[in-house]
Amino acid sequence: MRYDDPWYDALASGWGELDGTGVPADVVPPARREREEGAMVAADVYLEVQRSAAFQEVRSRYRRFVVPAVIVFLAWYVGYVVAATTAPGLMARPVAGAVNVAMVAGLGQFLTTFLLTWAYARHARLRRDRAALELRWDTQELTRGVRGGTS
Structure with a gap:
């Protein structure tokens, strides 16, 4: 193939x-x-799509969500690790019964992971998926035209 x-x-x-x-x-x-001439033209189609305003918009929507989300999540994670190593007294403080601050913060890490996953999927569904599917469709149509029929 x-x-x-x-x-x-x-x-x-x-x-x-x-x-x-x-x-x-x-x-x-x-x-x-x-490389034959048809392959070079198909490659040019992908480069043209990559340079298009629609592709750049999809990429910028992706970056506008992912970069801040990664920064916030990593700051929260590093803050948890730093607090656990530098402030053991604070982390050992009881919250309710045998549950202490470290346990609550540790479970909060799992909760924020699930919340971030949900927020990412929602953002992708509402802001990027339709535009990405349209780009994929346009790319397939352009490459099908370059190759001279159905492929």
């Missing part, structure tokens, strides 16, 4: 695999080295 997708990791294919004669295959298969 041959992939004309420029984002296909051709270097990873063939590593350590035998070519049928007992000899390891080339890192890049020979068919991959010789």
Whole structure:
């Protein structure tokens, strides 16, 4: 099977695999080295889509959610670890019965993980999925036109 997708990791294919004669295959298969004109045009379609305003908007929506979420979550996690190591008296303070601050904060880590997962899925569903599907559809239509029919 041959992939004309420029984002296909051709270097990873063939590593350590035998070519049928007992000899390891080339890192890049020979068919991959010789690019035909149609493959170059298909690659240009992907590059054109990547440079498009719609693609950049989907990527920026992704970054606008993920970067702050990662920063907040890592700050919360590092704060928990630092507090656990530098303030054992605070973390050992009882909250209710045998439950102490460290246990509540530790369970809070799990809770925030689930909340962040829910928020990410909701953000993706409401702000990115439709635009990403439209981009995928447009890309498939453009590559189908380049290849001259259905593929």
